[in-house]
Amino acid sequence: MNFTDNCRLVKEASYSLGILTNEQRDEILLRFADKLKANVDYILENNNKDLEHAKEIGLKTSMMDRLALSEERIISMADAIVDVVKLPSPVGIVLDEYDAKSGIHIKKVSVPIGVVGIIYEARPNVTSDCISLCIKSGNAIVLKGGKEAINSNMAIVSLAKEVLRELGHDENYVYLIEDTTRESTNAMMKLNGIIDVLIPRGGKGLIDSVVKNATVPVIETGAGNCHVFVDESADFDMALNIIDNAKTSRPSVCNAAETLLVHRNIYKEFLPLVKERLDKKNVELRGCEDTCKVLTGITEATEEDFFTEYNDLILAVKVVEDVNEAVKHIRKHSTNHSEAIITKDTANAEYFLNAIDSAAVYVNASTRFTDGGEFMLGAEIGISTQKLHARGPMGLRELTSYKYVVTGNGEIR
């Protein structure tokens, strides 16, 4: 049986998963959490196979870190599942209810999407995270993980399937594509009518490839070329704290700042303070012409720098005339993830919030808050940077669709 046939079984299974009660779904997840904790050795054994293979092929250290599991990491994977169980069910919620003129009664009710496909890279904890979010929201899941983590993923998924069998459910609620070739990814992206939505989680290359090749609807995630604009009225201490936090607290993530824009009336005074502050964290600055005049010795930024998501301790810096030029720069270069203005001027703040077309727009706070946990969504399956369906951090609610349930007494049109 090839994997397309297996995915058809997942689709078939999704119907019964969709009509389980919340209690039944929670029971599956609690048992799955226990199963992970009871099988730490089994998971580590398989993770070791991946790690050994990774060493052989010379995988870089940052990837090795993402791939490596430990007892502690497995316990926290299990704890994360229990946290999801505690959240309210996102399905069966009546979003709207009314009688139409014709006499029919209309209820708009949230329902699972059906089958969610996740394409991801080397982190095995994504496997258990996504399984818990999908099961909780009544969705069956097709996982396509990176080949680096295949043994770890197979171990985790086999435990989930064991739980489903033990509880008398269809084990096809969860399915891992074990064929780790690019061909199977390409085929998966074209399973219209079987997979209802694809969520790629990973680097820009992966996401661009899914957007380009998929015929199944995609939710684009993750790319974050985020900006902080320091207006002339900004409190310098606040601005420095926010820049420091947005750039250095976790430079590898998508909500980290990549470009600093500074109002012309303050840049001569302010930029040396920025350099002093960020030098302590070993941040490399790349500046526009004006910036380089004030901060002698730094690299000059190219136009490409302003389009780059460094995910590293590098910050591009540009002097702008005012909030209008800041907005124009951001519109041109941003990936529409998160942008902040630091200002005391409420009119400029208002203008910035309205004019910037990003998933999250901030006044006087760090871009680092764009996160399911910080936004109190309870959990996060990714951060959408497209405008269709979901935007910004996606939690359980974003894993649902809705349907119209109509009851009548023989009404015709």
Next chain:
Amino acid sequence: MNFTDNCRLVKEASYSLGILTNEQRDEILLRFADKLKANVDYILENNNKDLEHAKEIGLKTSMMDRLALSEERIISMADAIVDVVKLPSPVGIVLDEYDAKSGIHIKKVSVPIGVVGIIYEARPNVTSDCISLCIKSGNAIVLKGGKEAINSNMAIVSLAKEVLRELGHDENYVYLIEDTTRESTNAMMKLNGIIDVLIPRGGKGLIDSVVKNATVPVIETGAGNCHVFVDESADFDMALNIIDNAKTSRPSVCNAAETLLVHRNIYKEFLPLVKERLDKKNVELRGCEDTCKVLTGITEATEEDFFTEYNDLILAVKVVEDVNEAVKHIRKHSTNHSEAIITKDTANAEYFLNAIDSAAVYVNASTRFTDGGEFMLGAEIGISTQKLHARGPMGLRELTSYKYVVTGNGEIR
């Protein structure tokens, strides 16, 4: 300047359109409605060019009907615009608002999607309908109409642009791709970062081609292989009325019924009544083996019939064991648009409503109600048959996205 550059201008223009007030958008639309009424002759003149060309190339009569405008049709196009103006604005609505644990204040606010691309066929009224819905919801619009209607569409769009210029707005809020080749459609479908969503409106061929080729997010619309299931406890009169209405009131539309499923315990008694009723409307029945035994002389239905959206006075008929088999048949053959059960059994009704995964599910009412007007959405830009973003009839609300507006006092993470 090629059309990609023109679409970039539309993207640029979308920013200022997005921050107009509702009053400004309404002013544009009211003047557009007046402009259409004041230019009936100009529109008809251009529509005549299309009609003459259509005659020359031998366009079929149903297409000619869709293409042809009249003074009356133009007036009703203008009236439809005024109806849209009367609706509340869907943007700027606070969907959620709260303080997060970190102290930041979060507001989730509805915003325009940005640039909406519409790919459609021969009906020129779609042009003014879509312009009004997009402008009202703050979206710029790129239109790609069928080549049959190019002169009509150019006339209508030039009037919209005239209004925008007269009121001092950017005329690029509205743009028609005048190059009617397939190449331009293909290029349009790949304008990621410029067009935010594509909505194809037309036949299955058009929609399938957009789903297959677009890299821009698509909302799939329109395909409707709708089912009516008559349970053993159904009121026969009610069932006959609903079947008649669902099949014959407007057979060419997507919410018309295409397949009738009948419970085994009643088919011998019920199907002759169906034939008697539908014979009066010249409906051709195509039946399963059991159906053909009762209704002698009708054509036998093939498996392909059960997958076909006839859009015509043809109805496929199948006898099923019970509600379970009805659900299974629908899951396999439906396009997930609209399905109905006719029953007095509340348990079966409940099961059907939960188990059927379609945009609209009905108990004891006609599938023909799946419509923006009937659902009281005020207007309709299409009927989504996918589960992402919007499902079923899409009105103004479905032409919006949202963003998170975050205000702080220097919070860092």
